[in-house]
Amino acid sequence: MLAVIEEIKVTGGYTIKVERLVETNNSIEAIIKKDSPKRVAPTVITQPFFISKINSTDKEIVFNG
Structure with a gap:
């Protein structure tokens, strides 16, 4: 299981995801993509x-990322 958890935000509209995994001999790199609201978002x-x-x-x- 792989979990990526962002910090707490005070408005909606934020997202986070793993775009891809890159495996090497010693590790697996998780490339993370974060997005923020593009316009006014609810206060929550x-x-x-x-x-x-x-x-x-x-x-x-x-x-x-």
């Missing part, structure tokens, strides 16, 4: 997250 406490199932591994997972 949110915490964007992304969860995905991946194969089990002993390699280090490096988050980049």
Whole structure:
């Protein structure tokens, strides 16, 4: 399981996702993409997250983005 959790935000409209995984001999790099609101967003406490199932591994997972 791979989980990416963003910090708490005070408005809606934020997203986070893993665009791709790049595997090397020693690690797996998770390329992260974050978006913020493009216009006025509601005032609400949110915490964007992304969860995905991946194969089990002993390699280090490096988050980049």
